[in-house]
Each structure stands twice: as structure tokens, then as C-alpha cells.
Amino acid sequence: MQNWLRDHPEVRNIRAAVADLNGQARGKRMPARFAPKVLEDGTRMPFSVLNVDIWGDDIEDSPLVFAAGDPDGVLRPTERGFVPMPWLASPAALLPMWMFLEDGTPFAGDPRHALKAVLDRYDARGWRPVVATELEFYLIDDAGDTLQPPPSPRSGKRRLGGEVLSLRSLDAFDAFFTELYDACEAMDIPAETAISEAGMGQYEINLVHTDDALKAADDAWLFKQLTRGLARKHGFAASFMAKPYAEHSGTGMHTHFSVVDRDGTNIFDDGGPDGTDLLKQAIAGCLAAMPASALIFAPHGNSYDRFTPEAHAPTGICWAYENRTAAVRVPGGSHKARRIEHRVAGGDINPYLMLSVVLGAAITGIDDQMQAPAPITGSAYDTKLDQLPTTWGDAIAAFEASPLIPRILPKQLARNFVMTKKQEAQYYAELTEEERIDLYLDTV
Numbered sequence: 001m002q003n004w005l006r007d008h009p010e011v012r013n014i015r016a017a018v019a020d021l022n023g024q025a026r027g028k029r030m031p032a033r034f035a036p037k038v039l040e041d042g043t044r045m046p047f048s049v050l051n052v053d054i055w056g057d058d059i060e061d062s063p064l065v066f067a068a069g070d071p072d073g074v075l076r077p078t079e080r081g082f083v084p085m086p087w088l089a090s091p092a093a094l095l096p097m098w099m100f101l102e103d104g105t106p107f108a109g110d111p112r113h114a115l116k117a118v119l120d121r122y123d124a125r126g127w128r129p130v131v132a133t134e135l136e137f138y139l140i141d142d143a144g145d146t147l148q149p150p151p152s153p154r155s156g157k158r159r160l161g162g163e164v165l166s167l168r169s170l171d172a173f174d175a176f177f178t179e180l181y182d183a184c185e186a187m188d189i190p191a192e193t194a195i196s197e198a199g200m201g202q203y204e205i206n207l208v209h210t211d212d213a214l215k216a217a218d219d220a221w222l223f224k225q226l227t228r229g230l231a232r233k234h235g236f237a238a239s240f241m242a243k244p245y246a247e248h249s250g251t252g253m254h255t256h257f258s259v260v261d262r263d264g265t266n267i268f269d270d271g272g273p274d275g276t277d278l279l280k281q282a283i284a285g286c287l288a289a290m291p292a293s294a295l296i297f298a299p300h301g302n303s304y305d306r307f308t309p310e311a312h313a314p315t316g317i318c319w320a321y322e323n324r325t326a327a328v329r330v331p332g333g334s335h336k337a338r339r340i341e342h343r344v345a346g347g348d349i350n351p352y353l354m355l356s357v358v359l360g361a362a363i364t365g366i367d368d369q370m371q372a373p374a375p376i377t378g379s380a381y382d383t384k385l386d387q388l389p390t391t392w393g394d395a396i397a398a399f400e401a402s403p404l405i406p407r408i409l410p411k412q413l414a415r416n417f418v419m420t421k422k423q424e425a426q427y428y429a430e431l432t433e434e435e436r437i438d439l440y441l442d443t444v
Contacts, residue, residue, distance in 0.1 A: 001039050001081040001095075005032060010091040014082070016043050018075055018097045019111055019221055020050045021417050022299065023350035024443065027075070027097065035082075038095065042076040050099060050109050051416040054300070054443060055427075059419045064109070073099045073107050080218055086183040087229025094225075096218060108410040111352035112214070118360040118408065119213055121367075126262045129359050130339075131216040132209035134254040136347050137227060138244050139173065139201045140237045142441060147244055149201030150236035162198040162248065169196035170203070176234045180205075183226055189219045198312055199248035211260065213355055220253070220351035228442060240347035241440045242298065243305035250306030250313050251347035255358055256331070258339035268338040273321070275330060275338045283319050284372035285365015286328050286342060286358065290317050292402030293357040294388050295395040295421060297345040301428040302440050304395075306346055307388055309381045314343050316385030318376045325380035327388070344388065348444035353409075353417075360408030392425050 005011060016038055017027030026049050030038070048064040058065050075097035082093040099107035106113040122129055141150040141158075149158050152172035163169040170177060177194055184191035190208035197204050207223065210216050224240055231238030243250045259267045259282075268279035298304055306313045312324075320326035329341040342358050364370075376383050389395040396418060399405060405414055428436065 001077065002036060004082045005035055005093070008084070008091070008093070011084075011093045012091065014038075014093045014095055015085070016075060016095045016097050018045070018050065018099055019350065019352060020052060021109075021111060021350060021353070021413070021420055022054050022444070023111075023221060023224070023352070024054075024056075025225060026050065026052075032093070035095075039077060042074045042097070042100075044072040045075055045099075046070050047073045047099065047107060047109060050107070051420060053420055053424050053427075054439065059416070059423055062416070062419060064416070073101060076100055078112070078218070080215075083187040083222060084183075085229070086179070086186060087226060087233050094222075096222075108412040109416050111350055111356070111413065112217070114409055114413055115214060115217055115352045115356045115359075117410065118356050118363065121363050122259065122359070127259050127267065128211045129213045130209050130211045130258045130260055131213045131355065131359075132207060132256045133216060133220050133351070134204055134206045134252075134256075135220060135223060135240070136197055136202060136204045136251045136253065138199060138239050138241070138251060139176075139203065139231060140239055140244060140441070142237050147437065159200060161200055162202065163196050164198050166196045170194060176230065179234075180227065180230055183230060184223070187222055187226065189223050189226070191223070197249065199245060202249065202251070209256065213359065217351040217355050237441060239441050240444055241437075242300065242303040242346035242348045242444075244437065244441065246305065249311055250308075252306075252313060252343065253345045253347045253349055253351075253354065255342045255345065255355065256339050257342070257359065257362070258337065266336060266338060268340070269335050270338075271335055273332070273335065278366055279330070279338065279340070280372040281366045281370050282362035283328055283330075283340060283365070284370035285361045285363070285368070286340070287317055287319060287372065288365065288370060289357060289361035289402070289404045289408065290327060290344065291386075291389060291398045292405050293361065293399075294344070295399040295417070296353045296357045297349060298395060299350065299421065300348050300440060300444060301392055301425065302436060303346050303348055304391055307390060314380065314388070316380045316383060316387055318380050318383065318385050319372060320375045320377065320380070323376070323380070326376060327380070330375075348440065357408055361404065364404060364407055392421070396421050396425070
């Protein structure tokens, strides 16, 4: 890691940062000359900072704050090492961190450690999840009283409708996307295909699959920071907010995963189109945990505006083969790549928590040999199904009552997350619609 800074003498300052429960980067800025100390000793920060609300305020009555004396934990570098921050005016580097106790024990309230604990369950079986993510976002001009797409740098015109898979829409913002891909290359984020989506000014970029799920979560976390930062550099906003426009499609983050054994064999592959019993047990686990997991997949007040029938977001709890109306889809293609696509999460999620509950639910389904219902055919919107929670309050209640969540997430983290969401819901109810948009546009 020190070699990276030696190879980049232009970097004069660094950020040491960790993801809080909302996926916000919390940390410190310091001159680059202090990097060796941070690499060797880490840096200190209160445990409670990982459990602040979306405004950055302490959680009232949190056991991490006054009751405990607001003690420090120790942030230590992850295996990622330094990454450049190309969205800033001056050369800088970000050092991703995670939180530990004084004795080196992982802090149970850190979402990255929660994902690591889930992956340990796979490792105990000799397995590794292979994960890819698809990140949707909107490019938005928020300078006026109402949100609208930014004008094309080429024509000066605004495209006021959806342009699905339009090369013209991508080419209009070619300078932005070119710089975004160059930055992904510099940050080791495996950005692959970019497409224009159904909403006006909406796009999606796929990140290539990896058998390191922690890196997949890191990539998504860093990609969101990068995209928001570069967009502002180009004079507009990039938002992963679940539903910036009431009349247009919401913003999703779909996750594909398979599981390989020590020989690299896909345990979901039966040589044909159906997939193995293990595939169906993993699907059953995902479906069983889905009502309680909704709070992770839709963590904010605006998130629930996305779950609208026939608006390209799932509403019913079901699975299907090659069917994008289902919450869980098994894509077609080569049997060697047989995998699960989990389609519920919005773009406003914390990637570490999202992957924790998706992969945690799947391994729990396998552990319990759960039986999946029959796959649906036709439109899930026209099928009588159990539904995802439709309000923030219902999702909080389902999360708290679930017997599966304590098997997937650490008790301390789950408690902290519920306290955070209850406080946010209380204050969110008092905001105007304009204040709600302003709250989430640049934060999530």
C-alpha cells in the first residue's frame, strides 16, 4: 500500500473512510505524509459514527453514545488499499477502512464485517459466491425549482422521455461516461456495459462478476461515490435515489450470484435449464427472508415509492425462469453460468448490507433445505402473491419480528439499524416533498 503512494507522488492528501449503516463514507482527511502511520496503526473513531442517521446525527438513546461514554474503535485498512479520487480538483487518495475493537476483534456494528461473517459460512462448506451487480442511476439537473434531465452537452437539448438502450442518449454524455470509465479503471472498479434505461436521464452500468464478494461490495460502494462526484464535476447530479421522479421508473440495483466449490464447479449447474436442488434451496431462502429483508433493500422513506406495479420493480414475492417481473429471476443462457438474479434492492442501498442479506438468506435456505414454491409464469403483477412491505413502518416491523434476520446479521448491527430507521422515519414524516428530495438526491 505504501508503494502506491510512492508511485503517485502527486497525491498530497488522503482520506481514511469507512461505510456507516446507510453506506455513507465517514472518516478523516490528512496530509499524505501521515499515511505510513495510518497503514501501521490505523486511526481512531467513535463506534457511534457507524450508527448515525442519514443527516449524520447521533441516534437518540443509542447504547453506543452516552450510555457507553461514546468510546473509540480502531479503523484499520481493508485489503483494498489506496484508490484515487478522480472527482476532486486536487489529486487525493481514499483508503477504505473497517472497524475493530481495541483487541482486534471485528466491530459487530460494521456492515463490512457482517458480509465477511456471511462469507465465512460459505467458506466453511468450501464454497465461494460469485457476484455481479447492476447499478442504475439518474443524471439530473437540480439547479432549478424542479428536477429535470441535464441538457445534452452536444445539442443543448433535454431529452424529456425514456430512451431504453439508446446509443444517442449515451453519446450525448460521452465526455462524462468516458471519464467515468477511465476513473473506474484507475480505481480497479470492473465497469462493463453501460446502457440507457427506461426513465428520462436514467442509465445503468454493470460491474463484472467476481468470486470475491467483499470486493464486489467495495466496488459498488466506491462506484456510487465516484459517479456522484464526477457528475458534479460535469455540472449536474448523479443520483441513486430510489424514485427521484414520481412518473418514471425507480432506480434499482440488481445482483447476480452463483456459488462455486473448491474445484470451481458451479453448484447451481445441473447441466440443463432447471438448476440443482441447491439452486432451489437458495431461492427458497431468499424468498423466506424477503419480507424482513425489505428494510435493507428499501432503507429510506423514498424507497417505497419504487414498489409500484408494472413500473419495472418487483412487488410480489416469487421466483421464475427468465422473467423480469419476478423478485428472483433465474436467467437463461449457458447452464455453466446458472445463477440467481435478485431484483428487489433499490439503488439507494448499502451494498455491504444488501449482499449480506441476499447471500445470507441463500445459505440459510441451503442449511435448512428449504423448498421453493413452483416458479411463476407470466406477469408477476397479475399473479396472486404475498407482497413486499409497502411502507417503511411495515418493513421496520417485519425486520424486527423476523426469526431469520438474527441468523444472517449480527444482533448488535440489527438493533442499531432498527434504531436508525425509526429515528429517520420520525423526522422524515415532518419534511416537505422538496426537503425529502433534497435529503436523498446526493446522499444515497
